[in-house]
Amino acid sequence: MLQKSLSKKLLTNVLSVYFLLTFVVTCGQVIAEYVNTKDYIRDELSTLQKTFSRSLTRAIWELNTKQTITTAEGLLAIPMIEGIIVRDDSGEIISQLGRSLDIHKLYNQQLVQEEVILEDTKSGLFGYTFPLIFEFSGRATQVGDVTLFSSREVVFSRIMISIYFLIGNAMIKTTFLIILFLMAFRKLLTDPLTELTEQLENLELDELEGQHIEIETEEHNELKVMEQSFNNLIDKVVQYRKELEHTQKELIISNEKLDHHNVQLEQDVARKTSNLSQAMMDLQQQKYELEKQKIVLTEEIDLRRSTEQELITKQTESQRYIDELSLAQERLVGTEKMAALGGLVAGITHDINTPIGIGVTAISFLQERLNKLESAYTEKTLSPKALEDFINEAKQSTSLLTTNLDRASELIASFKQIAVDQASEAVRTINFKDYVNEVIRSLHPKLKKHPIL
Numbered sequence: 292m293l294q295k296s297l298s299k300k301l302l303t304n305v306l307s308v309y310f311l312l313t314f315v316v317t318c319g320q321v322i323a324e325y326v327n328t329k330d331y332i333r334d335e336l337s338t339l340q341k342t343f344s345r346s347l348t349r350a351i352w353e354l355n356t357k358q359t360i361t362t363a364e365g366l367l368a369i370p371m372i373e374g375i376i377v378r379d380d381s382g383e384i385i386s387q388l389g390r391s392l393d394i395h396k397l398y399n400q401q402l403v404q405e406e407v408i409l410e411d412t413k414s415g416l417f418g419y420t421f422p423l424i425f426e427f428s429g430r431a432t433q434v435g436d437v438t439l440f441s442s443r444e445v446v447f448s449r450i451m452i453s454i455y456f457l458i459g460n461a462m463i464k465t466t467f468l469i470i471l472f473l474m475a476f477r478k479l480l481t482d483p484l485t486e487l488t489e490q491l492e493n494l495e496l497d498e499l500e501g502q503h504i505e506i507e508t509e510e511h512n513e514l515k516v517m518e519q520s521f522n523n524l525i526d527k528v529v530q531y532r533k534e535l536e537h538t539q540k541e542l543i544i545s546n547e548k549l550d551h552h553n554v555q556l557e558q559d560v561a562r563k564t565s566n567l568s569q570a571m572m573d574l575q576q577q578k579y580e581l582e583k584q585k586i587v588l589t590e591e592i593d594l595r596r597s598t599e600q601e602l603i604t605k606q607t608e609s610q611r612y613i614d615e616l617s618l619a620q621e622r623l624v625g626t627e628k629m630a631a632l633g634g635l636v637a638g639i640t641h642d643i644n645t646p647i648g649i650g651v652t653a654i655s656f657l658q659e660r661l662n663k664l665e666s667a668y669t670e671k672t673l674s675p676k677a678l679e680d681f682i683n684e685a686k687q688s689t690s691l692l693t694t695n696l697d698r699a700s701e702l703i704a705s706f707k708q709i710a711v712d713q714a715s716e717a718v719r720t721i722n723f724k725d726y727v728n729e730v731i732r733s734l735h736p737k738l739k740k741h742p743i744l
Contacts, residue, residue, distance in 0.1 A: 302476050309468060317461045324450045324457075329417070332371050332446065333408065336419040336439045339366070340406075344437070348423040351379060351434045360386045366439070373416065374440035378402065380433060391440050392416060403436050415443030487517070643702050646695030653695075657688040 343362060350358035363375045363386040374389030382402055384394065392411055402422060409418040418440040425434045447454075664681050667673040 302472055305472065306469060310465065313461050313465060317457055320457050321450075321454055324453050325446055328446050328450050332441050332449075333417070333419060335371060336441065337406070337421075339369070339372075339439065340419070340421050340437070344421070344423060347377065347437060348425045348434055351377070351385070351423060352425045352427075356385060363388055371441050371445050372439055373442045373445065374418075376438040376440075377435065378437075379435045385435070389440065390414075390416060390442065391438070392418070394438060402433060404433075409438065409440075416440050417442070643699050646698040646702075649695045650692045650699075653688040653692045657685060657692075660684055660688075 343366060347359060347362050350356075350362060359377055363377055366372055366375050367388045372389070374391035375386070376384060376391050376394050377386040378384050378394065380402065382398075392409060392414070397409070403420050404422060406422075407420040409416075409420060411417070418438050420436060420438040422433050423435045423437060424431050426432075660681055664673065664677070667677060
Protein backbone atom coordinates (compact mmCIF):
# COMPACT_ATOMS: atom_id res chain seq x y z
CA MET A 292 0.00 0.00 0.00
CA LEU A 293 1.35 3.43 -0.92
CA GLN A 294 2.40 5.57 2.06
CA LYS A 295 2.23 8.80 0.05
CA SER A 296 0.59 9.26 -3.33
CA LEU A 297 2.80 10.69 -6.06
CA SER A 298 -0.11 12.62 -7.60
CA LYS A 299 -1.03 14.12 -4.22
CA LYS A 300 2.55 15.14 -3.58
CA LEU A 301 2.82 16.73 -7.04
CA LEU A 302 -0.54 18.48 -6.62
CA THR A 303 0.50 19.74 -3.19
CA ASN A 304 3.75 21.19 -4.56
CA VAL A 305 1.99 22.90 -7.48
CA LEU A 306 -0.74 24.38 -5.32
CA SER A 307 1.78 25.50 -2.69
CA VAL A 308 3.68 27.47 -5.30
CA TYR A 309 0.41 28.93 -6.63
CA PHE A 310 -0.79 29.86 -3.10
CA LEU A 311 2.51 31.57 -2.35
CA LEU A 312 2.46 33.46 -5.67
CA THR A 313 -1.19 34.49 -5.17
CA PHE A 314 -0.47 35.67 -1.63
CA VAL A 315 2.51 37.76 -2.76
CA VAL A 316 0.56 39.30 -5.67
CA THR A 317 -2.45 40.07 -3.45
CA CYS A 318 -0.22 41.67 -0.81
CA GLY A 319 1.42 43.77 -3.52
CA GLN A 320 -1.96 44.90 -4.83
CA VAL A 321 -3.12 45.81 -1.30
CA ILE A 322 0.05 47.81 -0.66
CA ALA A 323 -0.29 49.60 -4.00
CA GLU A 324 -3.94 50.41 -3.24
CA TYR A 325 -2.94 51.72 0.19
CA VAL A 326 -0.20 53.97 -1.24
CA ASN A 327 -2.47 55.32 -3.99
CA THR A 328 -5.31 56.06 -1.56
CA LYS A 329 -2.91 57.75 0.87
CA ASP A 330 -1.56 59.97 -1.92
CA TYR A 331 -5.13 60.78 -2.96
CA ILE A 332 -6.02 61.86 0.60
CA ARG A 333 -2.95 64.09 0.68
CA ASP A 334 -4.08 65.69 -2.56
CA GLU A 335 -7.53 66.26 -1.04
CA LEU A 336 -5.94 67.92 2.02
CA SER A 337 -4.03 70.20 -0.34
CA THR A 338 -7.26 70.99 -2.16
CA LEU A 339 -9.01 71.86 1.12
CA GLN A 340 -6.33 74.47 1.78
CA LYS A 341 -7.47 76.40 -1.28
CA THR A 342 -11.10 76.11 -0.13
CA PHE A 343 -11.05 77.37 3.45
CA SER A 344 -7.72 79.20 3.81
CA ARG A 345 -9.25 82.57 2.82
CA SER A 346 -12.00 82.52 5.51
CA LEU A 347 -9.61 81.15 8.17
CA THR A 348 -6.98 83.76 7.30
CA ARG A 349 -9.50 86.63 7.59
CA ALA A 350 -10.77 85.32 10.96
CA ILE A 351 -7.23 85.23 12.39
CA TRP A 352 -6.43 88.68 10.93
CA GLU A 353 -9.54 90.11 12.56
CA LEU A 354 -8.70 88.28 15.82
CA ASN A 355 -12.05 86.50 15.62
CA THR A 356 -11.14 83.43 17.70
CA LYS A 357 -14.72 82.14 17.77
CA GLN A 358 -14.93 82.18 13.95
CA THR A 359 -11.54 80.42 13.80
CA ILE A 360 -12.68 77.64 16.14
CA THR A 361 -15.97 77.28 14.23
CA THR A 362 -14.11 76.92 10.95
CA ALA A 363 -11.76 74.33 12.54
CA GLU A 364 -14.73 72.33 13.85
CA GLY A 365 -16.28 72.43 10.39
CA LEU A 366 -13.08 71.01 8.89
CA LEU A 367 -12.91 68.30 11.57
CA ALA A 368 -16.38 67.19 10.51
CA ILE A 369 -14.96 66.11 7.14
CA PRO A 370 -14.53 62.25 7.34
CA MET A 371 -10.98 62.14 6.06
CA ILE A 372 -9.69 64.72 8.65
CA GLU A 373 -8.67 63.24 12.02
CA GLY A 374 -7.28 66.41 13.58
CA ILE A 375 -6.52 70.11 13.04
CA ILE A 376 -4.15 72.63 14.62
CA VAL A 377 -4.40 76.40 13.95
CA ARG A 378 -1.64 78.79 15.09
CA ASP A 379 -1.36 82.58 15.01
CA ASP A 380 1.56 84.71 13.80
CA SER A 381 3.44 84.21 17.11
CA GLY A 382 3.29 80.44 16.87
CA GLU A 383 0.71 80.05 19.67
CA ILE A 384 -2.02 77.46 19.14
CA ILE A 385 -5.46 79.01 18.66
CA SER A 386 -7.35 75.77 18.12
CA GLN A 387 -6.31 72.10 18.43
CA LEU A 388 -9.01 69.51 17.73
CA GLY A 389 -8.97 65.71 17.19
CA ARG A 390 -5.81 63.56 16.91
CA SER A 391 -2.59 65.43 16.22
CA LEU A 392 1.18 65.47 16.65
CA ASP A 393 3.26 67.77 18.88
CA ILE A 394 3.62 70.90 16.72
CA HIS A 395 6.02 72.63 19.14
CA LYS A 396 8.38 69.65 18.99
CA LEU A 397 8.26 69.64 15.19
CA TYR A 398 8.63 73.37 14.45
CA ASN A 399 9.92 74.89 17.77
CA GLN A 400 7.06 77.50 17.70
CA GLN A 401 8.23 78.76 14.31
CA LEU A 402 5.73 79.32 11.51
CA VAL A 403 6.22 77.31 8.34
CA GLN A 404 7.03 79.40 5.30
CA GLU A 405 5.91 76.83 2.74
CA GLU A 406 3.85 73.67 2.51
CA VAL A 407 5.23 70.75 4.62
CA ILE A 408 4.17 67.08 4.61
CA LEU A 409 4.11 65.34 8.02
CA GLU A 410 4.07 61.63 8.80
CA ASP A 411 4.42 59.56 11.99
CA THR A 412 4.80 55.85 11.36
CA LYS A 413 4.33 54.87 15.02
CA SER A 414 0.90 56.54 15.49
CA GLY A 415 -0.19 56.17 11.86
CA LEU A 416 -0.90 59.90 11.50
CA PHE A 417 0.13 61.92 8.47
CA GLY A 418 -0.64 65.54 7.74
CA TYR A 419 -0.20 68.61 5.70
CA THR A 420 0.99 72.01 7.05
CA PHE A 421 0.68 75.22 5.04
CA PRO A 422 1.00 78.93 5.88
CA LEU A 423 -1.93 81.40 6.11
CA ILE A 424 -1.15 84.53 4.05
CA PHE A 425 -3.37 87.65 4.27
CA GLU A 426 -3.09 90.15 1.43
CA PHE A 427 -3.94 93.81 2.27
CA SER A 428 -3.22 96.85 0.12
CA GLY A 429 -0.94 94.81 -2.14
CA ARG A 430 1.12 93.48 0.79
CA ALA A 431 1.21 89.83 1.87
CA THR A 432 1.47 89.11 5.59
CA GLN A 433 1.65 85.67 7.22
CA VAL A 434 -0.91 85.54 10.06
CA GLY A 435 -0.31 81.90 11.07
CA ASP A 436 -0.37 78.35 9.77
CA VAL A 437 -2.72 75.36 9.73
CA THR A 438 -1.95 71.65 10.04
CA LEU A 439 -4.47 69.04 8.90
CA PHE A 440 -4.09 65.41 10.04
CA SER A 441 -5.43 62.18 8.61
CA SER A 442 -4.60 58.62 9.70
CA ARG A 443 -3.92 55.11 8.54
CA GLU A 444 -7.40 54.06 9.66
CA VAL A 445 -8.97 56.50 7.20
CA VAL A 446 -6.94 55.01 4.37
CA PHE A 447 -7.94 51.47 5.35
CA SER A 448 -11.61 52.46 5.63
CA ARG A 449 -11.48 53.69 2.03
CA ILE A 450 -9.68 50.67 0.59
CA MET A 451 -11.47 48.01 2.66
CA ILE A 452 -13.92 47.24 -0.14
CA SER A 453 -11.05 46.92 -2.60
CA ILE A 454 -9.22 44.61 -0.19
CA TYR A 455 -12.32 42.42 0.18
CA PHE A 456 -12.66 42.32 -3.58
CA LEU A 457 -8.98 41.35 -4.08
CA ILE A 458 -9.15 38.64 -1.41
CA GLY A 459 -12.46 37.30 -2.76
CA ASN A 460 -11.11 37.29 -6.30
CA ALA A 461 -7.98 35.41 -5.18
CA MET A 462 -10.07 32.87 -3.23
CA ILE A 463 -12.43 32.27 -6.16
CA LYS A 464 -9.55 31.80 -8.61
CA THR A 465 -7.74 29.55 -6.16
CA THR A 466 -10.85 27.38 -5.55
CA PHE A 467 -11.48 27.06 -9.28
CA LEU A 468 -7.84 26.18 -9.89
CA ILE A 469 -7.87 23.54 -7.13
CA ILE A 470 -10.96 21.90 -8.63
CA LEU A 471 -9.43 22.03 -12.12
CA PHE A 472 -6.14 20.55 -10.89
CA LEU A 473 -7.95 17.80 -8.95
CA MET A 474 -9.95 16.78 -12.00
CA ALA A 475 -6.92 16.92 -14.30
CA PHE A 476 -4.66 14.99 -11.91
CA ARG A 477 -7.38 12.38 -11.29
CA LYS A 478 -8.01 11.86 -14.98
CA LEU A 479 -4.42 12.05 -16.25
CA LEU A 480 -2.42 10.58 -13.37
CA THR A 481 -4.29 9.20 -10.36
CA ASP A 482 -6.82 6.93 -12.15
CA PRO A 483 -4.27 5.53 -14.71
CA LEU A 484 -1.77 4.82 -11.91
CA THR A 485 -4.46 3.14 -9.80
CA GLU A 486 -5.50 0.99 -12.76
CA LEU A 487 -1.85 0.12 -13.46
CA THR A 488 -1.30 -0.84 -9.81
CA GLU A 489 -4.36 -3.14 -9.78
CA GLN A 490 -3.23 -4.88 -12.99
CA LEU A 491 0.26 -5.41 -11.58
CA GLU A 492 -1.13 -6.85 -8.32
CA ASN A 493 -3.40 -9.28 -10.26
CA LEU A 494 -0.58 -10.42 -12.53
CA GLU A 495 0.09 -14.20 -12.34
CA LEU A 496 3.84 -14.75 -12.23
CA ASP A 497 3.55 -18.48 -12.99
CA GLU A 498 1.61 -17.89 -16.21
CA LEU A 499 3.07 -14.76 -17.75
CA GLU A 500 2.59 -15.85 -21.32
CA GLY A 501 -0.14 -13.84 -23.01
CA GLN A 502 -0.57 -11.51 -20.02
CA HIS A 503 -0.22 -7.79 -20.77
CA ILE A 504 -1.24 -4.62 -18.96
CA GLU A 505 -3.42 -1.97 -20.58
CA ILE A 506 -3.81 1.69 -19.60
CA GLU A 507 -6.90 3.45 -20.89
CA THR A 508 -5.58 6.67 -22.36
CA GLU A 509 -5.80 8.18 -25.81
CA GLU A 510 -2.52 10.08 -25.56
CA HIS A 511 0.91 8.62 -26.13
CA ASN A 512 2.38 9.90 -22.85
CA GLU A 513 4.77 8.55 -20.24
CA LEU A 514 2.19 6.08 -18.90
CA LYS A 515 1.70 4.63 -22.38
CA VAL A 516 5.48 4.29 -22.74
CA MET A 517 5.57 2.56 -19.34
CA GLU A 518 2.83 0.14 -20.51
CA GLN A 519 4.76 -0.75 -23.66
CA SER A 520 8.04 -1.16 -21.75
CA PHE A 521 6.44 -3.40 -19.11
CA ASN A 522 4.72 -5.57 -21.77
CA ASN A 523 8.08 -5.92 -23.56
CA LEU A 524 9.63 -6.94 -20.24
CA ILE A 525 6.94 -9.65 -19.76
CA ASP A 526 7.62 -10.99 -23.27
CA LYS A 527 11.36 -11.13 -22.54
CA VAL A 528 10.75 -12.95 -19.23
CA VAL A 529 8.58 -15.52 -21.03
CA GLN A 530 11.29 -16.01 -23.66
CA TYR A 531 13.97 -16.37 -20.95
CA ARG A 532 11.83 -18.99 -19.18
CA LYS A 533 11.56 -21.04 -22.36
CA GLU A 534 15.31 -20.81 -22.88
CA LEU A 535 15.85 -21.77 -19.23
CA GLU A 536 13.68 -24.92 -19.58
CA HIS A 537 15.56 -25.92 -22.72
CA THR A 538 18.87 -25.35 -20.93
CA GLN A 539 17.70 -27.49 -17.97
CA LYS A 540 16.88 -30.40 -20.30
CA GLU A 541 20.31 -30.16 -21.90
CA LEU A 542 21.87 -30.02 -18.42
CA ILE A 543 20.11 -33.31 -17.42
CA ILE A 544 21.45 -35.04 -20.53
CA SER A 545 24.93 -33.68 -19.84
CA ASN A 546 24.78 -34.96 -16.23
CA GLU A 547 23.93 -38.49 -17.45
CA LYS A 548 26.89 -38.41 -19.82
CA LEU A 549 29.07 -37.12 -17.00
CA ASP A 550 28.07 -40.03 -14.71
CA HIS A 551 29.02 -42.53 -17.43
CA HIS A 552 32.40 -40.83 -17.87
CA ASN A 553 32.94 -40.87 -14.07
CA VAL A 554 32.55 -44.68 -13.98
CA GLN A 555 35.08 -45.09 -16.77
CA LEU A 556 37.40 -42.64 -15.05
CA GLU A 557 37.29 -44.58 -11.77
CA GLN A 558 38.28 -47.76 -13.60
CA ASP A 559 41.16 -45.95 -15.30
CA VAL A 560 42.25 -44.48 -11.95
CA ALA A 561 42.31 -47.92 -10.28
CA ARG A 562 44.39 -49.33 -13.10
CA LYS A 563 46.84 -46.45 -13.08
CA THR A 564 47.13 -46.43 -9.28
CA SER A 565 49.01 -49.73 -9.33
CA ASN A 566 51.44 -48.33 -11.87
CA LEU A 567 51.91 -45.22 -9.74
CA SER A 568 52.78 -47.29 -6.67
CA GLN A 569 55.76 -48.83 -8.46
CA ALA A 570 56.73 -45.39 -9.71
CA MET A 571 56.52 -44.03 -6.15
CA MET A 572 58.97 -46.65 -4.93
CA ASP A 573 61.40 -45.68 -7.65
CA LEU A 574 60.94 -42.04 -6.77
CA GLN A 575 61.63 -42.79 -3.09
CA GLN A 576 64.98 -44.35 -4.01
CA GLN A 577 65.82 -41.34 -6.16
CA LYS A 578 64.81 -39.03 -3.29
CA TYR A 579 67.26 -40.78 -0.95
CA GLU A 580 70.11 -40.34 -3.42
CA LEU A 581 69.15 -36.67 -3.97
CA GLU A 582 69.23 -36.02 -0.20
CA LYS A 583 72.78 -37.38 -0.02
CA GLN A 584 73.79 -35.07 -2.86
CA LYS A 585 72.01 -32.18 -1.11
CA ILE A 586 74.12 -32.67 2.03
CA VAL A 587 77.33 -32.59 0.00
CA LEU A 588 76.19 -29.46 -1.83
CA THR A 589 75.20 -27.79 1.45
CA GLU A 590 78.69 -28.31 2.90
CA GLU A 591 80.23 -26.88 -0.27
CA ILE A 592 77.90 -23.85 -0.14
CA ASP A 593 78.81 -23.17 3.50
CA LEU A 594 82.50 -23.27 2.60
CA ARG A 595 81.95 -20.81 -0.27
CA ARG A 596 79.91 -18.51 1.97
CA SER A 597 82.70 -18.34 4.58
CA THR A 598 85.25 -17.62 1.82
CA GLU A 599 82.93 -14.92 0.38
CA GLN A 600 82.55 -13.33 3.83
CA GLU A 601 86.33 -13.14 4.26
CA LEU A 602 86.65 -11.52 0.82
CA ILE A 603 83.94 -8.94 1.72
CA THR A 604 85.80 -8.14 4.97
CA LYS A 605 89.06 -7.59 3.15
CA GLN A 606 87.32 -5.49 0.49
CA THR A 607 85.79 -3.31 3.24
CA GLU A 608 89.21 -2.77 4.83
CA SER A 609 90.71 -1.91 1.43
CA GLN A 610 87.96 0.59 0.77
CA ARG A 611 88.54 2.17 4.19
CA TYR A 612 92.28 2.51 3.44
CA ILE A 613 91.43 4.11 0.07
CA ASP A 614 89.04 6.60 1.76
CA GLU A 615 91.71 7.51 4.32
CA LEU A 616 94.28 8.06 1.53
CA SER A 617 91.78 10.26 -0.38
CA LEU A 618 91.10 12.30 2.75
CA ALA A 619 94.81 12.73 3.41
CA GLN A 620 95.35 13.75 -0.21
CA GLU A 621 92.60 16.38 0.03
CA ARG A 622 94.11 17.73 3.26
CA LEU A 623 97.57 17.90 1.65
CA VAL A 624 96.20 19.75 -1.38
CA GLY A 625 94.36 22.17 0.93
CA THR A 626 97.55 22.75 2.93
CA GLU A 627 99.50 23.48 -0.24
CA LYS A 628 96.79 25.92 -1.36
CA MET A 629 96.86 27.70 1.99
CA ALA A 630 100.67 27.89 1.86
CA ALA A 631 100.56 29.35 -1.65
CA LEU A 632 97.86 31.76 -0.56
CA GLY A 633 99.94 32.81 2.46
CA GLY A 634 102.92 33.61 0.23
CA LEU A 635 100.66 35.52 -2.10
CA VAL A 636 99.21 37.47 0.86
CA ALA A 637 102.71 38.39 2.07
CA GLY A 638 103.67 39.72 -1.37
CA ILE A 639 100.39 41.61 -1.79
CA THR A 640 100.79 43.09 1.70
CA HIS A 641 104.25 44.39 0.81
CA ASP A 642 102.98 45.95 -2.43
CA ILE A 643 99.98 47.50 -0.68
CA ASN A 644 102.17 49.00 2.09
CA THR A 645 104.13 51.03 -0.51
CA PRO A 646 101.19 53.14 -1.89
CA ILE A 647 99.64 53.38 1.57
CA GLY A 648 102.96 54.65 3.01
CA ILE A 649 103.21 57.20 0.23
CA GLY A 650 99.61 58.26 0.95
CA VAL A 651 100.35 58.65 4.68
CA THR A 652 103.42 60.75 3.87
CA ALA A 653 101.39 62.95 1.49
CA ILE A 654 98.65 63.40 4.13
CA SER A 655 101.23 64.28 6.82
CA PHE A 656 102.90 66.82 4.52
CA LEU A 657 99.52 68.31 3.57
CA GLN A 658 98.51 68.50 7.27
CA GLU A 659 101.76 70.25 8.16
CA ARG A 660 101.33 72.79 5.35
CA LEU A 661 97.70 73.34 6.38
CA ASN A 662 98.73 74.06 9.99
CA LYS A 663 101.28 76.64 8.79
CA LEU A 664 98.65 78.24 6.54
CA GLU A 665 96.20 78.38 9.46
CA SER A 666 98.83 80.02 11.71
CA ALA A 667 99.64 82.61 9.03
CA TYR A 668 95.93 83.32 8.58
CA THR A 669 95.42 83.66 12.34
CA GLU A 670 98.43 86.00 12.71
CA LYS A 671 97.27 87.87 9.56
CA THR A 672 100.62 87.32 7.85
CA LEU A 673 99.19 85.24 5.01
CA SER A 674 100.43 86.41 1.63
CA PRO A 675 99.07 85.59 -1.84
CA LYS A 676 102.36 83.92 -2.69
CA ALA A 677 102.12 81.62 0.33
CA LEU A 678 98.51 80.76 -0.51
CA GLU A 679 99.46 80.03 -4.14
CA ASP A 680 102.33 77.77 -2.98
CA PHE A 681 99.95 75.93 -0.62
CA ILE A 682 97.43 75.37 -3.42
CA ASN A 683 100.11 73.92 -5.75
CA GLU A 684 101.47 71.68 -2.99
CA ALA A 685 97.93 70.57 -2.04
CA LYS A 686 97.19 69.65 -5.68
CA GLN A 687 100.41 67.61 -5.91
CA SER A 688 99.69 65.90 -2.57
CA THR A 689 96.09 65.02 -3.44
CA SER A 690 97.15 63.81 -6.91
CA LEU A 691 99.86 61.62 -5.32
CA LEU A 692 97.39 60.42 -2.67
CA THR A 693 94.70 59.56 -5.27
CA THR A 694 97.18 57.68 -7.50
CA ASN A 695 98.50 55.52 -4.64
CA LEU A 696 95.05 54.83 -3.13
CA ASP A 697 93.81 53.70 -6.58
CA ARG A 698 96.88 51.47 -6.83
CA ALA A 699 96.14 49.94 -3.39
CA SER A 700 92.45 49.49 -4.31
CA GLU A 701 93.38 47.68 -7.55
CA LEU A 702 95.77 45.36 -5.71
CA ILE A 703 93.17 44.51 -3.06
CA ALA A 704 90.40 43.90 -5.66
CA SER A 705 92.72 41.70 -7.77
CA PHE A 706 93.81 39.71 -4.73
CA LYS A 707 90.19 39.31 -3.58
CA GLN A 708 89.02 37.99 -6.97
CA ILE A 709 91.93 35.51 -7.23
CA ALA A 710 91.30 34.30 -3.68
CA VAL A 711 87.61 33.76 -4.50
CA ASP A 712 88.49 31.86 -7.72
CA GLN A 713 90.85 29.58 -5.79
CA ALA A 714 88.33 28.81 -3.03
CA SER A 715 85.17 28.54 -5.16
CA GLU A 716 84.28 26.07 -7.89
CA ALA A 717 81.51 28.27 -9.35
CA VAL A 718 81.57 28.89 -13.13
CA ARG A 719 81.63 32.54 -14.23
CA THR A 720 82.25 34.48 -17.46
CA ILE A 721 85.62 36.37 -17.53
CA ASN A 722 87.62 38.63 -19.80
CA PHE A 723 90.75 36.55 -20.30
CA LYS A 724 93.03 39.54 -20.85
CA ASP A 725 91.81 41.35 -17.70
CA TYR A 726 91.99 38.12 -15.72
CA VAL A 727 95.64 37.47 -16.76
CA ASN A 728 96.50 41.06 -15.86
CA GLU A 729 94.94 40.58 -12.42
CA VAL A 730 96.96 37.39 -11.88
CA ILE A 731 100.17 39.14 -12.98
CA ARG A 732 99.38 42.09 -10.72
CA SER A 733 98.85 39.72 -7.77
CA LEU A 734 102.12 37.83 -8.50
CA HIS A 735 104.08 41.04 -8.95
CA PRO A 736 105.80 40.72 -5.54
CA LYS A 737 107.32 37.39 -6.64
CA LEU A 738 107.82 38.16 -10.33
CA LYS A 739 109.77 41.37 -9.71
CA LYS A 740 112.59 39.30 -8.12
CA HIS A 741 113.10 37.41 -11.37
CA PRO A 742 114.01 38.62 -14.86
CA ILE A 743 110.62 37.86 -16.47
CA LEU A 744 109.38 40.10 -19.28
